[in-house]
Amino acid sequence: MEYENKLVLAPMVRIGTLPFRLLAAEYGADITYGEEIIDHKLVKCDRRLNEKIGSIDFVEKGTGSVVFRTCDEEKDRVVFQMGTSDAVRALTAAQMVCKDVAAVDINMGCPKSFSILTTLRRNMSIPVTCKIRLLKSSQDTVELARRIEKTGVSALAVHGRKVPDRPRDPAKWSEIADVVASLSIPVIANGDVFDYDDFQRIKVATGTSSVMVARGALWNASIFCPKGKLPWEDVKREYVRKSILWDNDxxxxxxxxxxxxLHHSSLELPEGKAVIKSDSLVDLARLYGEEKSYDFFVKK
Ligand code: FNR
Structure with a gap:
Protein backbone atom coordinates (compact mmCIF):
# COMPACT_ATOMS: atom_id res chain seq x y z
CA MET A 1 0.00 0.00 0.00
CA GLU A 2 1.34 3.41 -1.00
CA TYR A 3 0.34 6.57 0.85
CA GLU A 4 1.44 9.28 -1.59
CA ASN A 5 -1.12 11.12 -3.72
CA LYS A 6 -4.14 9.39 -2.27
CA LEU A 7 -7.73 10.46 -1.73
CA VAL A 8 -8.89 8.78 1.43
CA LEU A 9 -12.29 8.03 2.95
CA ALA A 10 -11.99 8.77 6.69
CA PRO A 11 -13.08 6.35 9.40
CA MET A 12 -16.65 7.03 10.50
CA VAL A 13 -18.43 5.07 13.21
CA ARG A 14 -21.67 3.41 12.03
CA ILE A 15 -21.12 4.82 8.54
CA GLY A 16 -17.92 3.34 7.16
CA THR A 17 -19.28 -0.16 6.62
CA LEU A 18 -18.76 -2.15 3.40
CA PRO A 19 -21.42 -0.52 1.17
CA PHE A 20 -20.30 2.99 2.05
CA ARG A 21 -16.65 2.14 1.45
CA LEU A 22 -17.47 0.57 -1.93
CA LEU A 23 -19.56 3.61 -2.80
CA ALA A 24 -16.68 6.00 -2.04
CA ALA A 25 -14.25 3.81 -3.99
CA GLU A 26 -16.57 3.72 -6.98
CA TYR A 27 -16.48 7.52 -7.08
CA GLY A 28 -12.70 7.68 -6.81
CA ALA A 29 -11.48 7.14 -3.22
CA ASP A 30 -8.12 5.34 -3.35
CA ILE A 31 -8.05 4.23 0.29
CA THR A 32 -11.15 3.57 2.40
CA TYR A 33 -11.02 3.33 6.20
CA GLY A 34 -13.59 1.27 8.02
CA GLU A 35 -15.39 2.54 11.08
CA GLU A 36 -13.37 2.26 14.29
CA ILE A 37 -13.79 -1.20 15.80
CA ILE A 38 -12.67 -1.91 19.34
CA ASP A 39 -10.19 -4.79 19.63
CA HIS A 40 -12.26 -6.34 22.46
CA LYS A 41 -15.11 -6.84 19.97
CA LEU A 42 -13.01 -8.32 17.22
CA VAL A 43 -11.23 -10.88 19.37
CA LYS A 44 -14.63 -12.37 20.21
CA CYS A 45 -15.31 -13.03 16.51
CA ASP A 46 -14.98 -15.91 14.08
CA ARG A 47 -13.94 -15.28 10.49
CA ARG A 48 -16.51 -16.68 8.09
CA LEU A 49 -16.93 -16.72 4.34
CA ASN A 50 -20.40 -15.55 3.50
CA GLU A 51 -21.01 -17.50 0.32
CA LYS A 52 -24.39 -15.98 -0.36
CA ILE A 53 -23.10 -12.45 -0.89
CA GLY A 54 -19.41 -13.19 -1.39
CA SER A 55 -18.17 -11.33 1.68
CA ILE A 56 -15.76 -12.14 4.48
CA ASP A 57 -17.46 -11.64 7.81
CA PHE A 58 -16.11 -11.36 11.33
CA VAL A 59 -19.02 -12.60 13.35
CA GLU A 60 -19.40 -12.28 17.11
CA LYS A 61 -19.59 -15.69 18.78
CA GLY A 62 -22.85 -16.15 20.59
CA THR A 63 -24.77 -13.18 19.21
CA GLY A 64 -24.00 -13.86 15.52
CA SER A 65 -23.76 -10.14 14.83
CA VAL A 66 -21.40 -9.04 12.06
CA VAL A 67 -18.69 -6.85 13.57
CA PHE A 68 -16.69 -6.35 10.36
CA ARG A 69 -17.63 -7.25 6.79
CA THR A 70 -15.28 -6.92 3.85
CA CYS A 71 -14.79 -8.48 0.41
CA ASP A 72 -12.02 -9.30 -2.07
CA GLU A 73 -12.85 -6.29 -4.22
CA GLU A 74 -11.67 -3.85 -1.53
CA LYS A 75 -8.80 -5.91 -0.17
CA ASP A 76 -6.08 -3.67 -1.58
CA ARG A 77 -7.53 -0.41 -0.26
CA VAL A 78 -9.49 -1.09 2.92
CA VAL A 79 -7.97 0.00 6.21
CA PHE A 80 -9.11 -1.65 9.42
CA GLN A 81 -9.20 1.06 12.09
CA MET A 82 -8.91 -0.22 15.60
CA GLY A 83 -9.54 1.28 19.00
CA THR A 84 -7.31 -0.30 21.62
CA SER A 85 -5.54 0.23 24.91
CA ASP A 86 -3.50 -2.97 24.98
CA ALA A 87 -0.66 -4.06 22.68
CA VAL A 88 -1.18 -7.81 23.02
CA ARG A 89 -4.92 -7.65 22.40
CA ALA A 90 -4.39 -5.22 19.52
CA LEU A 91 -1.97 -7.66 17.92
CA THR A 92 -4.38 -10.57 18.34
CA ALA A 93 -7.11 -8.54 16.66
CA ALA A 94 -4.83 -7.27 13.89
CA GLN A 95 -3.63 -10.79 13.11
CA MET A 96 -7.22 -11.93 12.70
CA VAL A 97 -7.90 -9.43 9.90
CA CYS A 98 -4.46 -8.95 8.35
CA LYS A 99 -5.00 -11.31 5.39
CA ASP A 100 -8.23 -9.55 4.43
CA VAL A 101 -7.27 -5.87 4.63
CA ALA A 102 -4.61 -3.57 3.17
CA ALA A 103 -3.52 -1.94 6.43
CA VAL A 104 -4.33 -1.54 10.11
CA ASP A 105 -4.77 1.90 11.64
CA ILE A 106 -4.78 2.81 15.30
CA ASN A 107 -7.04 5.62 16.43
CA MET A 108 -4.64 7.27 18.82
CA GLY A 109 -6.22 8.15 22.07
CA CYS A 110 -4.39 6.32 24.78
CA PRO A 111 -1.04 6.82 26.50
CA LYS A 112 0.14 3.30 25.64
CA SER A 113 -0.25 3.93 21.95
CA PHE A 114 3.47 4.03 21.14
CA SER A 115 4.10 0.54 22.47
CA ILE A 116 0.96 -0.67 20.69
CA LEU A 117 2.22 0.75 17.39
CA THR A 118 5.68 -0.75 17.92
CA THR A 119 4.24 -4.18 18.74
CA LEU A 120 2.00 -4.16 15.69
CA ARG A 121 4.72 -2.89 13.39
CA ARG A 122 7.20 -5.54 14.49
CA ASN A 123 4.77 -8.41 14.10
CA MET A 124 2.69 -7.50 11.07
CA SER A 125 3.56 -7.74 7.41
CA ILE A 126 0.93 -5.24 6.25
CA PRO A 127 1.33 -1.50 6.91
CA VAL A 128 0.43 -0.11 10.32
CA THR A 129 -0.68 3.52 10.47
CA CYS A 130 -2.06 5.91 13.03
CA LYS A 131 -4.55 8.78 13.17
CA ILE A 132 -4.26 11.71 15.56
CA ARG A 133 -5.83 15.04 16.35
CA LEU A 134 -3.85 18.21 17.00
CA LEU A 135 -2.56 18.78 20.52
CA LYS A 136 -2.76 22.06 22.41
CA SER A 137 0.27 23.63 20.75
CA SER A 138 1.74 22.96 17.34
CA GLN A 139 5.03 22.08 19.01
CA ASP A 140 3.34 19.37 21.10
CA THR A 141 1.71 17.92 18.00
CA VAL A 142 5.01 17.83 16.14
CA GLU A 143 6.68 16.08 19.10
CA LEU A 144 3.90 13.50 19.23
CA ALA A 145 4.11 12.97 15.46
CA ARG A 146 7.88 12.47 15.65
CA ARG A 147 7.50 9.87 18.40
CA ILE A 148 4.89 8.09 16.32
CA GLU A 149 7.14 8.16 13.27
CA LYS A 150 9.89 6.47 15.32
CA THR A 151 7.64 3.46 15.94
CA GLY A 152 7.98 2.70 12.21
CA VAL A 153 4.41 3.36 11.06
CA SER A 154 3.88 3.71 7.32
CA ALA A 155 1.80 6.90 7.44
CA LEU A 156 0.14 9.30 9.85
CA ALA A 157 -3.30 10.87 9.38
CA VAL A 158 -3.72 14.23 11.11
CA HIS A 159 -7.14 15.67 11.83
CA GLY A 160 -6.61 19.43 12.05
CA ARG A 161 -8.70 19.97 15.18
CA LYS A 162 -7.99 19.80 18.89
CA VAL A 163 -10.08 17.82 21.36
CA PRO A 164 -12.16 20.81 22.57
CA ASP A 165 -12.80 22.06 19.01
CA ARG A 166 -16.28 21.57 17.65
CA PRO A 167 -16.81 20.13 14.17
CA ARG A 168 -17.90 23.53 12.91
CA ASP A 169 -14.69 25.21 14.07
CA PRO A 170 -12.34 25.54 11.11
CA ALA A 171 -9.66 22.87 10.81
CA LYS A 172 -6.16 24.27 11.33
CA TRP A 173 -4.42 23.36 8.12
CA SER A 174 -1.33 25.38 9.10
CA GLU A 175 -0.76 23.10 12.13
CA ILE A 176 -1.01 20.04 9.86
CA ALA A 177 1.62 21.75 7.69
CA ASP A 178 3.96 21.91 10.72
CA VAL A 179 3.68 18.13 11.09
CA VAL A 180 4.22 17.54 7.36
CA ALA A 181 7.37 19.67 7.46
CA SER A 182 8.79 17.70 10.41
CA LEU A 183 8.27 14.10 9.23
CA SER A 184 9.63 11.97 6.43
CA ILE A 185 6.75 9.46 6.33
CA PRO A 186 3.59 10.36 4.38
CA VAL A 187 1.10 12.51 6.27
CA ILE A 188 -2.59 12.35 5.37
CA ALA A 189 -4.21 15.75 5.92
CA ASN A 190 -7.75 15.73 7.28
CA GLY A 191 -10.35 18.41 8.00
CA ASP A 192 -12.81 20.62 6.13
CA VAL A 193 -12.72 19.15 2.65
CA PHE A 194 -16.17 19.63 1.18
CA ASP A 195 -15.56 19.89 -2.58
CA TYR A 196 -13.17 18.34 -5.06
CA ASP A 197 -11.29 21.66 -5.32
CA ASP A 198 -10.61 21.52 -1.57
CA PHE A 199 -8.34 18.50 -2.16
CA GLN A 200 -5.94 20.75 -4.04
CA ARG A 201 -6.34 23.61 -1.54
CA ILE A 202 -5.48 21.47 1.50
CA LYS A 203 -2.57 19.85 -0.36
CA VAL A 204 -1.09 23.27 -1.09
CA ALA A 205 -1.77 24.59 2.41
CA THR A 206 -0.27 21.59 4.21
CA GLY A 207 2.42 20.47 1.79
CA THR A 208 1.25 16.87 1.68
CA SER A 209 -0.14 14.88 -1.25
CA SER A 210 -2.74 12.72 0.51
CA VAL A 211 -6.04 13.93 1.88
CA MET A 212 -8.69 12.30 4.04
CA VAL A 213 -12.34 13.35 4.10
CA ALA A 214 -15.17 12.42 6.47
CA ARG A 215 -18.25 14.68 6.46
CA GLY A 216 -17.78 15.84 2.88
CA ALA A 217 -18.01 12.18 1.83
CA LEU A 218 -20.89 11.38 4.15
CA TRP A 219 -22.94 14.21 2.69
CA ASN A 220 -22.05 13.30 -0.87
CA ALA A 221 -19.73 10.36 -1.49
CA SER A 222 -19.15 11.49 -5.07
CA ILE A 223 -16.89 14.24 -3.66
CA PHE A 224 -14.07 12.01 -4.91
CA CYS A 225 -15.15 12.46 -8.58
CA PRO A 226 -12.75 14.75 -10.46
CA LYS A 227 -15.63 15.87 -12.66
CA GLY A 228 -17.61 17.22 -9.72
CA LYS A 229 -20.31 15.88 -7.46
CA LEU A 230 -23.30 13.90 -8.70
CA PRO A 231 -26.77 14.81 -7.39
CA TRP A 232 -26.93 13.59 -3.80
CA GLU A 233 -30.28 11.87 -4.44
CA ASP A 234 -28.53 9.58 -6.95
CA VAL A 235 -25.66 8.91 -4.56
CA LYS A 236 -28.12 8.11 -1.78
CA ARG A 237 -30.01 5.64 -3.97
CA GLU A 238 -26.75 3.95 -4.95
CA TYR A 239 -25.91 3.66 -1.26
CA VAL A 240 -29.28 2.00 -0.58
CA ARG A 241 -28.70 -0.39 -3.49
CA LYS A 242 -25.26 -1.38 -2.19
CA SER A 243 -26.61 -1.76 1.35
CA ILE A 244 -29.19 -4.21 0.05
CA LEU A 245 -26.76 -6.18 -2.11
CA TRP A 246 -24.25 -6.47 0.74
CA ASP A 247 -26.93 -7.15 3.36
CA ASN A 248 -25.74 -4.24 5.48
CA ASP A 249 -26.86 -3.91 9.07
CA LEU A 262 -30.31 15.76 7.82
CA HIS A 263 -27.63 17.60 5.90
CA HIS A 264 -29.63 18.11 2.71
CA SER A 265 -33.22 18.22 3.93
CA SER A 266 -35.09 17.39 7.12
CA LEU A 267 -36.10 14.29 9.01
CA GLU A 268 -39.54 15.85 9.53
CA LEU A 269 -40.42 15.43 5.85
CA PRO A 270 -42.07 12.20 4.58
CA GLU A 271 -38.80 10.61 3.38
CA GLY A 272 -37.05 11.14 6.73
CA LYS A 273 -40.07 9.85 8.66
CA ALA A 274 -40.25 6.77 6.43
CA VAL A 275 -36.56 6.02 6.94
CA ILE A 276 -37.01 6.30 10.71
CA LYS A 277 -39.95 3.89 10.55
CA SER A 278 -38.15 1.31 8.39
CA ASP A 279 -37.47 -1.96 10.16
CA SER A 280 -35.58 -3.80 7.46
CA LEU A 281 -33.73 -3.50 4.16
CA VAL A 282 -36.89 -4.59 2.35
CA ASP A 283 -38.69 -1.52 3.76
CA LEU A 284 -35.88 0.69 2.46
CA ALA A 285 -35.95 -1.12 -0.90
CA ARG A 286 -39.64 -0.23 -1.24
CA LEU A 287 -39.07 3.34 -0.12
CA TYR A 288 -36.33 3.98 -2.67
CA GLY A 289 -37.72 1.89 -5.55
CA GLU A 290 -34.95 -0.69 -5.22
CA GLU A 291 -37.17 -3.77 -5.11
CA LYS A 292 -35.23 -5.29 -8.01
CA SER A 293 -31.99 -5.11 -6.03
CA TYR A 294 -33.75 -6.77 -3.13
CA ASP A 295 -35.13 -9.57 -5.35
CA PHE A 296 -31.65 -10.06 -6.80
CA PHE A 297 -30.21 -10.28 -3.30
CA VAL A 298 -32.88 -12.78 -2.15
CA LYS A 299 -32.36 -15.02 -5.19
CA LYS A 300 -28.56 -15.05 -4.85
C1 FNR B 1 -15.80 10.60 12.75
N1 FNR B 1 -14.44 10.59 13.04
C2 FNR B 1 -13.82 9.41 13.38
N2 FNR B 1 -12.46 9.36 13.53
C3 FNR B 1 -11.83 8.18 13.76
O1 FNR B 1 -10.60 8.15 13.85
N3 FNR B 1 -12.56 7.03 13.90
C4 FNR B 1 -13.91 7.00 13.79
O2 FNR B 1 -14.53 5.93 13.87
C5 FNR B 1 -14.59 8.22 13.55
N4 FNR B 1 -15.97 8.30 13.46
C6 FNR B 1 -16.58 9.44 12.99
C7 FNR B 1 -17.94 9.44 12.70
C8 FNR B 1 -18.54 10.57 12.14
C9 FNR B 1 -20.01 10.56 11.81
C10 FNR B 1 -17.76 11.72 11.88
C11 FNR B 1 -18.38 12.95 11.25
C12 FNR B 1 -16.43 11.74 12.21
C13 FNR B 1 -13.61 11.77 12.71
C14 FNR B 1 -13.31 11.81 11.21
O3 FNR B 1 -12.62 10.66 10.77
C15 FNR B 1 -12.52 13.06 10.82
O4 FNR B 1 -11.27 13.03 11.47
C16 FNR B 1 -13.24 14.37 11.19
O5 FNR B 1 -14.62 14.30 10.93
C17 FNR B 1 -12.66 15.55 10.41
O6 FNR B 1 -12.82 15.37 9.02
P1 FNR B 1 -13.93 16.21 8.19
O7 FNR B 1 -15.27 15.78 8.68
O8 FNR B 1 -13.68 17.66 8.46
O9 FNR B 1 -13.66 15.80 6.76
Whole structure:
Protein backbone atom coordinates (compact mmCIF):
# COMPACT_ATOMS: atom_id res chain seq x y z
CA MET A 1 0.00 0.00 0.00
CA GLU A 2 1.34 3.41 -1.00
CA TYR A 3 0.34 6.57 0.85
CA GLU A 4 1.44 9.28 -1.59
CA ASN A 5 -1.12 11.12 -3.72
CA LYS A 6 -4.14 9.39 -2.27
CA LEU A 7 -7.73 10.46 -1.73
CA VAL A 8 -8.89 8.78 1.43
CA LEU A 9 -12.29 8.03 2.95
CA ALA A 10 -11.99 8.77 6.69
CA PRO A 11 -13.08 6.35 9.40
CA MET A 12 -16.65 7.03 10.50
CA VAL A 13 -18.43 5.07 13.21
CA ARG A 14 -21.67 3.41 12.03
CA ILE A 15 -21.12 4.82 8.54
CA GLY A 16 -17.92 3.34 7.16
CA THR A 17 -19.28 -0.16 6.62
CA LEU A 18 -18.76 -2.15 3.40
CA PRO A 19 -21.42 -0.52 1.17
CA PHE A 20 -20.30 2.99 2.05
CA ARG A 21 -16.65 2.14 1.45
CA LEU A 22 -17.47 0.57 -1.93
CA LEU A 23 -19.56 3.61 -2.80
CA ALA A 24 -16.68 6.00 -2.04
CA ALA A 25 -14.25 3.81 -3.99
CA GLU A 26 -16.57 3.72 -6.98
CA TYR A 27 -16.48 7.52 -7.08
CA GLY A 28 -12.70 7.68 -6.81
CA ALA A 29 -11.48 7.14 -3.22
CA ASP A 30 -8.12 5.34 -3.35
CA ILE A 31 -8.05 4.23 0.29
CA THR A 32 -11.15 3.57 2.40
CA TYR A 33 -11.02 3.33 6.20
CA GLY A 34 -13.59 1.27 8.02
CA GLU A 35 -15.39 2.54 11.08
CA GLU A 36 -13.37 2.26 14.29
CA ILE A 37 -13.79 -1.20 15.80
CA ILE A 38 -12.67 -1.91 19.34
CA ASP A 39 -10.19 -4.79 19.63
CA HIS A 40 -12.26 -6.34 22.46
CA LYS A 41 -15.11 -6.84 19.97
CA LEU A 42 -13.01 -8.32 17.22
CA VAL A 43 -11.23 -10.88 19.37
CA LYS A 44 -14.63 -12.37 20.21
CA CYS A 45 -15.31 -13.03 16.51
CA ASP A 46 -14.98 -15.91 14.08
CA ARG A 47 -13.94 -15.28 10.49
CA ARG A 48 -16.51 -16.68 8.09
CA LEU A 49 -16.93 -16.72 4.34
CA ASN A 50 -20.40 -15.55 3.50
CA GLU A 51 -21.01 -17.50 0.32
CA LYS A 52 -24.39 -15.98 -0.36
CA ILE A 53 -23.10 -12.45 -0.89
CA GLY A 54 -19.41 -13.19 -1.39
CA SER A 55 -18.17 -11.33 1.68
CA ILE A 56 -15.76 -12.14 4.48
CA ASP A 57 -17.46 -11.64 7.81
CA PHE A 58 -16.11 -11.36 11.33
CA VAL A 59 -19.02 -12.60 13.35
CA GLU A 60 -19.40 -12.28 17.11
CA LYS A 61 -19.59 -15.69 18.78
CA GLY A 62 -22.85 -16.15 20.59
CA THR A 63 -24.77 -13.18 19.21
CA GLY A 64 -24.00 -13.86 15.52
CA SER A 65 -23.76 -10.14 14.83
CA VAL A 66 -21.40 -9.04 12.06
CA VAL A 67 -18.69 -6.85 13.57
CA PHE A 68 -16.69 -6.35 10.36
CA ARG A 69 -17.63 -7.25 6.79
CA THR A 70 -15.28 -6.92 3.85
CA CYS A 71 -14.79 -8.48 0.41
CA ASP A 72 -12.02 -9.30 -2.07
CA GLU A 73 -12.85 -6.29 -4.22
CA GLU A 74 -11.67 -3.85 -1.53
CA LYS A 75 -8.80 -5.91 -0.17
CA ASP A 76 -6.08 -3.67 -1.58
CA ARG A 77 -7.53 -0.41 -0.26
CA VAL A 78 -9.49 -1.09 2.92
CA VAL A 79 -7.97 0.00 6.21
CA PHE A 80 -9.11 -1.65 9.42
CA GLN A 81 -9.20 1.06 12.09
CA MET A 82 -8.91 -0.22 15.60
CA GLY A 83 -9.54 1.28 19.00
CA THR A 84 -7.31 -0.30 21.62
CA SER A 85 -5.54 0.23 24.91
CA ASP A 86 -3.50 -2.97 24.98
CA ALA A 87 -0.66 -4.06 22.68
CA VAL A 88 -1.18 -7.81 23.02
CA ARG A 89 -4.92 -7.65 22.40
CA ALA A 90 -4.39 -5.22 19.52
CA LEU A 91 -1.97 -7.66 17.92
CA THR A 92 -4.38 -10.57 18.34
CA ALA A 93 -7.11 -8.54 16.66
CA ALA A 94 -4.83 -7.27 13.89
CA GLN A 95 -3.63 -10.79 13.11
CA MET A 96 -7.22 -11.93 12.70
CA VAL A 97 -7.90 -9.43 9.90
CA CYS A 98 -4.46 -8.95 8.35
CA LYS A 99 -5.00 -11.31 5.39
CA ASP A 100 -8.23 -9.55 4.43
CA VAL A 101 -7.27 -5.87 4.63
CA ALA A 102 -4.61 -3.57 3.17
CA ALA A 103 -3.52 -1.94 6.43
CA VAL A 104 -4.33 -1.54 10.11
CA ASP A 105 -4.77 1.90 11.64
CA ILE A 106 -4.78 2.81 15.30
CA ASN A 107 -7.04 5.62 16.43
CA MET A 108 -4.64 7.27 18.82
CA GLY A 109 -6.22 8.15 22.07
CA CYS A 110 -4.39 6.32 24.78
CA PRO A 111 -1.04 6.82 26.50
CA LYS A 112 0.14 3.30 25.64
CA SER A 113 -0.25 3.93 21.95
CA PHE A 114 3.47 4.03 21.14
CA SER A 115 4.10 0.54 22.47
CA ILE A 116 0.96 -0.67 20.69
CA LEU A 117 2.22 0.75 17.39
CA THR A 118 5.68 -0.75 17.92
CA THR A 119 4.24 -4.18 18.74
CA LEU A 120 2.00 -4.16 15.69
CA ARG A 121 4.72 -2.89 13.39
CA ARG A 122 7.20 -5.54 14.49
CA ASN A 123 4.77 -8.41 14.10
CA MET A 124 2.69 -7.50 11.07
CA SER A 125 3.56 -7.74 7.41
CA ILE A 126 0.93 -5.24 6.25
CA PRO A 127 1.33 -1.50 6.91
CA VAL A 128 0.43 -0.11 10.32
CA THR A 129 -0.68 3.52 10.47
CA CYS A 130 -2.06 5.91 13.03
CA LYS A 131 -4.55 8.78 13.17
CA ILE A 132 -4.26 11.71 15.56
CA ARG A 133 -5.83 15.04 16.35
CA LEU A 134 -3.85 18.21 17.00
CA LEU A 135 -2.56 18.78 20.52
CA LYS A 136 -2.76 22.06 22.41
CA SER A 137 0.27 23.63 20.75
CA SER A 138 1.74 22.96 17.34
CA GLN A 139 5.03 22.08 19.01
CA ASP A 140 3.34 19.37 21.10
CA THR A 141 1.71 17.92 18.00
CA VAL A 142 5.01 17.83 16.14
CA GLU A 143 6.68 16.08 19.10
CA LEU A 144 3.90 13.50 19.23
CA ALA A 145 4.11 12.97 15.46
CA ARG A 146 7.88 12.47 15.65
CA ARG A 147 7.50 9.87 18.40
CA ILE A 148 4.89 8.09 16.32
CA GLU A 149 7.14 8.16 13.27
CA LYS A 150 9.89 6.47 15.32
CA THR A 151 7.64 3.46 15.94
CA GLY A 152 7.98 2.70 12.21
CA VAL A 153 4.41 3.36 11.06
CA SER A 154 3.88 3.71 7.32
CA ALA A 155 1.80 6.90 7.44
CA LEU A 156 0.14 9.30 9.85
CA ALA A 157 -3.30 10.87 9.38
CA VAL A 158 -3.72 14.23 11.11
CA HIS A 159 -7.14 15.67 11.83
CA GLY A 160 -6.61 19.43 12.05
CA ARG A 161 -8.70 19.97 15.18
CA LYS A 162 -7.99 19.80 18.89
CA VAL A 163 -10.08 17.82 21.36
CA PRO A 164 -12.16 20.81 22.57
CA ASP A 165 -12.80 22.06 19.01
CA ARG A 166 -16.28 21.57 17.65
CA PRO A 167 -16.81 20.13 14.17
CA ARG A 168 -17.90 23.53 12.91
CA ASP A 169 -14.69 25.21 14.07
CA PRO A 170 -12.34 25.54 11.11
CA ALA A 171 -9.66 22.87 10.81
CA LYS A 172 -6.16 24.27 11.33
CA TRP A 173 -4.42 23.36 8.12
CA SER A 174 -1.33 25.38 9.10
CA GLU A 175 -0.76 23.10 12.13
CA ILE A 176 -1.01 20.04 9.86
CA ALA A 177 1.62 21.75 7.69
CA ASP A 178 3.96 21.91 10.72
CA VAL A 179 3.68 18.13 11.09
CA VAL A 180 4.22 17.54 7.36
CA ALA A 181 7.37 19.67 7.46
CA SER A 182 8.79 17.70 10.41
CA LEU A 183 8.27 14.10 9.23
CA SER A 184 9.63 11.97 6.43
CA ILE A 185 6.75 9.46 6.33
CA PRO A 186 3.59 10.36 4.38
CA VAL A 187 1.10 12.51 6.27
CA ILE A 188 -2.59 12.35 5.37
CA ALA A 189 -4.21 15.75 5.92
CA ASN A 190 -7.75 15.73 7.28
CA GLY A 191 -10.35 18.41 8.00
CA ASP A 192 -12.81 20.62 6.13
CA VAL A 193 -12.72 19.15 2.65
CA PHE A 194 -16.17 19.63 1.18
CA ASP A 195 -15.56 19.89 -2.58
CA TYR A 196 -13.17 18.34 -5.06
CA ASP A 197 -11.29 21.66 -5.32
CA ASP A 198 -10.61 21.52 -1.57
CA PHE A 199 -8.34 18.50 -2.16
CA GLN A 200 -5.94 20.75 -4.04
CA ARG A 201 -6.34 23.61 -1.54
CA ILE A 202 -5.48 21.47 1.50
CA LYS A 203 -2.57 19.85 -0.36
CA VAL A 204 -1.09 23.27 -1.09
CA ALA A 205 -1.77 24.59 2.41
CA THR A 206 -0.27 21.59 4.21
CA GLY A 207 2.42 20.47 1.79
CA THR A 208 1.25 16.87 1.68
CA SER A 209 -0.14 14.88 -1.25
CA SER A 210 -2.74 12.72 0.51
CA VAL A 211 -6.04 13.93 1.88
CA MET A 212 -8.69 12.30 4.04
CA VAL A 213 -12.34 13.35 4.10
CA ALA A 214 -15.17 12.42 6.47
CA ARG A 215 -18.25 14.68 6.46
CA GLY A 216 -17.78 15.84 2.88
CA ALA A 217 -18.01 12.18 1.83
CA LEU A 218 -20.89 11.38 4.15
CA TRP A 219 -22.94 14.21 2.69
CA ASN A 220 -22.05 13.30 -0.87
CA ALA A 221 -19.73 10.36 -1.49
CA SER A 222 -19.15 11.49 -5.07
CA ILE A 223 -16.89 14.24 -3.66
CA PHE A 224 -14.07 12.01 -4.91
CA CYS A 225 -15.15 12.46 -8.58
CA PRO A 226 -12.75 14.75 -10.46
CA LYS A 227 -15.63 15.87 -12.66
CA GLY A 228 -17.61 17.22 -9.72
CA LYS A 229 -20.31 15.88 -7.46
CA LEU A 230 -23.30 13.90 -8.70
CA PRO A 231 -26.77 14.81 -7.39
CA TRP A 232 -26.93 13.59 -3.80
CA GLU A 233 -30.28 11.87 -4.44
CA ASP A 234 -28.53 9.58 -6.95
CA VAL A 235 -25.66 8.91 -4.56
CA LYS A 236 -28.12 8.11 -1.78
CA ARG A 237 -30.01 5.64 -3.97
CA GLU A 238 -26.75 3.95 -4.95
CA TYR A 239 -25.91 3.66 -1.26
CA VAL A 240 -29.28 2.00 -0.58
CA ARG A 241 -28.70 -0.39 -3.49
CA LYS A 242 -25.26 -1.38 -2.19
CA SER A 243 -26.61 -1.76 1.35
CA ILE A 244 -29.19 -4.21 0.05
CA LEU A 245 -26.76 -6.18 -2.11
CA TRP A 246 -24.25 -6.47 0.74
CA ASP A 247 -26.93 -7.15 3.36
CA ASN A 248 -25.74 -4.24 5.48
CA ASP A 249 -26.86 -3.91 9.07
CA UNK A 250 -30.20 -2.06 8.99
CA UNK A 251 -29.25 0.18 11.92
CA UNK A 252 -26.08 1.33 10.16
CA UNK A 253 -27.92 1.89 6.87
CA UNK A 254 -30.65 3.91 8.60
CA UNK A 255 -28.13 5.93 10.56
CA UNK A 256 -26.16 6.77 7.41
CA UNK A 257 -29.30 7.71 5.47
CA UNK A 258 -30.53 9.88 8.33
CA UNK A 259 -27.19 11.73 8.42
CA UNK A 260 -27.36 12.30 4.67
CA UNK A 261 -30.96 13.51 4.82
CA LEU A 262 -30.31 15.76 7.82
CA HIS A 263 -27.63 17.60 5.90
CA HIS A 264 -29.63 18.11 2.71
CA SER A 265 -33.22 18.22 3.93
CA SER A 266 -35.09 17.39 7.12
CA LEU A 267 -36.10 14.29 9.01
CA GLU A 268 -39.54 15.85 9.53
CA LEU A 269 -40.42 15.43 5.85
CA PRO A 270 -42.07 12.20 4.58
CA GLU A 271 -38.80 10.61 3.38
CA GLY A 272 -37.05 11.14 6.73
CA LYS A 273 -40.07 9.85 8.66
CA ALA A 274 -40.25 6.77 6.43
CA VAL A 275 -36.56 6.02 6.94
CA ILE A 276 -37.01 6.30 10.71
CA LYS A 277 -39.95 3.89 10.55
CA SER A 278 -38.15 1.31 8.39
CA ASP A 279 -37.47 -1.96 10.16
CA SER A 280 -35.58 -3.80 7.46
CA LEU A 281 -33.73 -3.50 4.16
CA VAL A 282 -36.89 -4.59 2.35
CA ASP A 283 -38.69 -1.52 3.76
CA LEU A 284 -35.88 0.69 2.46
CA ALA A 285 -35.95 -1.12 -0.90
CA ARG A 286 -39.64 -0.23 -1.24
CA LEU A 287 -39.07 3.34 -0.12
CA TYR A 288 -36.33 3.98 -2.67
CA GLY A 289 -37.72 1.89 -5.55
CA GLU A 290 -34.95 -0.69 -5.22
CA GLU A 291 -37.17 -3.77 -5.11
CA LYS A 292 -35.23 -5.29 -8.01
CA SER A 293 -31.99 -5.11 -6.03
CA TYR A 294 -33.75 -6.77 -3.13
CA ASP A 295 -35.13 -9.57 -5.35
CA PHE A 296 -31.65 -10.06 -6.80
CA PHE A 297 -30.21 -10.28 -3.30
CA VAL A 298 -32.88 -12.78 -2.15
CA LYS A 299 -32.36 -15.02 -5.19
CA LYS A 300 -28.56 -15.05 -4.85
C1 FNR B 1 -15.80 10.60 12.75
N1 FNR B 1 -14.44 10.59 13.04
C2 FNR B 1 -13.82 9.41 13.38
N2 FNR B 1 -12.46 9.36 13.53
C3 FNR B 1 -11.83 8.18 13.76
O1 FNR B 1 -10.60 8.15 13.85
N3 FNR B 1 -12.56 7.03 13.90
C4 FNR B 1 -13.91 7.00 13.79
O2 FNR B 1 -14.53 5.93 13.87
C5 FNR B 1 -14.59 8.22 13.55
N4 FNR B 1 -15.97 8.30 13.46
C6 FNR B 1 -16.58 9.44 12.99
C7 FNR B 1 -17.94 9.44 12.70
C8 FNR B 1 -18.54 10.57 12.14
C9 FNR B 1 -20.01 10.56 11.81
C10 FNR B 1 -17.76 11.72 11.88
C11 FNR B 1 -18.38 12.95 11.25
C12 FNR B 1 -16.43 11.74 12.21
C13 FNR B 1 -13.61 11.77 12.71
C14 FNR B 1 -13.31 11.81 11.21
O3 FNR B 1 -12.62 10.66 10.77
C15 FNR B 1 -12.52 13.06 10.82
O4 FNR B 1 -11.27 13.03 11.47
C16 FNR B 1 -13.24 14.37 11.19
O5 FNR B 1 -14.62 14.30 10.93
C17 FNR B 1 -12.66 15.55 10.41
O6 FNR B 1 -12.82 15.37 9.02
P1 FNR B 1 -13.93 16.21 8.19
O7 FNR B 1 -15.27 15.78 8.68
O8 FNR B 1 -13.68 17.66 8.46
O9 FNR B 1 -13.66 15.80 6.76
Missing amino acids: IKSTKHTLKEMI
